[in-house]
Amino acid sequence: MDLEIRKRELVKEFSPMLKKSTKTxxxxxxxxxxIILVGVVAFIIQAVKGHEVTGMxxxxxxxxxxxxxxxxxxLSYSGAFISGILHFFKTPWKNSVMRIVEIITVLSLIIGPIFILLCIGRLDRLHYLFLYPRIxxxxxxxxxAILTDLIGCFIYLYLTFIPDFAILRDNSKKAPAWRQKLYKKLAIGYYDTPTxxxxxxxxxxxxxxxxxALAIIAYSVLAWIFSLTLQPGWNSSIFAPYFxxxxxxxxxxxxxxxxxxxRKFYHLEHYIRKIHFIGAGVILLVISLLFGYFTFSEYFSRWFSHKTHDVNLLNTLFNRYFWMFxxxxxxxxxxxxxILFFKKFRTIKSIxxxxxxxVLGLWFNRYLIIVPTLETPYLPIQDSRPEFxxxxxxxxxxxxxxxxVAAxxxxxxxxxxxxxxxPMSGIIDHEREQKRHPKNLTQNQK
Incomplete structure (x- = not known):
């Protein structure tokens, strides 16, 4: 009975997030x-006039x-990797960030491939990729890899949603009828029995x-698309771990x-606490050191090789893209x-x-990997206009x-x-485990 009361309390606590729409x-x-409608207009113009309306x-x-x-x-592959790792931890703080990571993973896998379609000049031939693939x-x-990872991440996200769908199904009697029916179907007969x-x-x-495993394999394959291409700056053996x-x-x-x-918009300070930001900040610090090392190795080896095409690429980077570099x-x-190395700087806002x-630096880093390389090919086109x-x-x-981004x-x-x-189910599981092993969980929280 106490469990059912607790479920009703959680539904009541989180109901404003599900129903209430503020003016803001x-x-x-x-x-x-x-913004999305402006993008739709831009897409129609591109579809009608072709890629001449782009800078490509x-x-x-x-x-x-x-x-x-x-x-x-x-972003999706890193989210899949992080959410998979978090699932194996038994610390109570993971519950507050798990769903954020899982949603980011699936949405990134949906939005990302759309940009590939925008880059294709003949979308009417898209089905040839599936009918006549070159192995x-x-x-x-x-x-x-992308399709497999999308299916796997979507199933994983849905599995983590099922217990909450069941809680909302049983404790949302005042919700609209369509919402109650939706929760009932999505819960697929789950009643939180021990079995x-x-x-x-x-x-x-x-x-x-x-x-x-899918995240590591899939992103390695994406890196190989570049590293197996004979272009200045791409033909690198460290691209897979670098990516x-x-x-x-x-x-x-x-x-x-x-x-x-x-945390700020929904006032979830009680759930998303400073410990989450400090933990994520320390991980970001470690990853930034690794990323800096790979970046230094990539550019230093290219500069030290004295190969003509590498020198031309570096000249392009240092002249045309100096400030971006x-x-x-x-x-x-x-x-x-x-910012993250010193403890006194590790506040929520500074992290x-x-x-x-x-994030901005990494986006520009991806820009520098793509554009300058294509502007300095092995065989440049002679007597072309600068805009070409x-x-x-x-x-x-x-x-x-x-x-x-808006979508x-x-x-x-x-x-x-x-x-x-x-996740309400995560809160209940944590409280259930706390009753069984109060000493261990108290030590973990500390």
Whole structure:
């Protein structure tokens, strides 16, 4: 009986997040929809007029669409890896961040591949990738990896939602009829019996182990698309681990930013506490050191080799993209290290600021990997106009990029309207375990 009372209390506590729409939230949602509509207009213009409305030309055939694709996909793989790892920890603080990480993972895997479609000139031939795949091509394996990871992460996310769907089904009598029916269907007959709980735990544990492996394999395949290409700056043997570390770097940063915004907007200070930010900040510090090491190794070996094409690429970076290079590889790495290294700087706001710098720095780092390399090919096109050699994104590309970010945030908000961002089942499991082993859990909290 006490358990049922506790479930009703949690539903009552989190109900405002699911139902109530404040004036600020309505304005924010309207703003996101407006950005998406501008992106739809930009897409229609691009579909009608072709890629001539973008900055992509003969030399630079990839632009910020590919950069956004890499960024979102690396965010999804890092989220899958982190959520899989967190599932194996028994510390109570993981409950407050697990769902944030899981939602980021799935949404990134949905939004990211859309940018690949925007980069394809002939979408009417898209089905050929599936009808006539070349098994020798890394792109074919990348498609397989993304689809497999998307299915696996979606199943994993749904499995973690089932206990909360059951709680909402049994304790949301005042909710609209459509919401009650939806919770009933999504709960699929789960009633939190010991047998069901044990089976769900085993399945979720197995899935968490699988998505860790999928994350490593899938992002390695994406890195091989570049490293197996004979282009200056891409043909590198360390690209796979470099991409994995970069993915974790961006993933931790976005998770910290999401925690800060959700904590502030929904007043969840009781659940998302300073310990979460300090823990994430320390992880970001370690990853930033690794990312800095890989970045230094990549550029130093290229500079020291004295190969003509590497020298040309470095000249492009230091001349045309000097300030972007400084921000991406110096400020974007050193600033988070300085902020997070000293304990007195590890406040919630300073850790979030370091995360923002890290995420922006990583996006520009992806830009420097793609664009300068394509602007300095092995065989440059002679007597071409500068706009055909150099790349500059148009408003069409920026509009679609911001529309992708807006869609990511909007879907995140809509999911939070369906289930609480703090898993109620996790709170109940923690309290149940606390009654069984009060001493051990008290020590873990300390």
């Amino acid at each position: 939230s309505k304005i924010w949602i309207a703003f996101l929809i407006a 030309r003969d030399n630079v055939v990839w632009g910020i669409y590919i950069i956004n694709f890499i960024f979102f996909v690396c 020798q091509s890394p792109i074919t394996w990348d498609i397989i 069901q709980r044990e089976k769900l735990h085993k399945i979720t544990r197995t899935m968490s182990a699988m998505i860790i 994995i570390v970069a993915g974790l770097y961006s993933g931790i940063g976005v998770i910290i930013i999401a925690m800060y915004l959700i 400084i921000f991406a590889n110096y400020i974007g790495v050193i600033a988070p290290i300085i 979030t600021f370091a995360a923002v710098i890290a 050699i150099h790349y500059s994104a148009t408003w069409i590309e920026w509009a679609l990029s911001f529309a992708g 990511f945030i909007l879907f995140f908000i809509l999911i939070m309207r369906l289930v609480p961002i703090i």
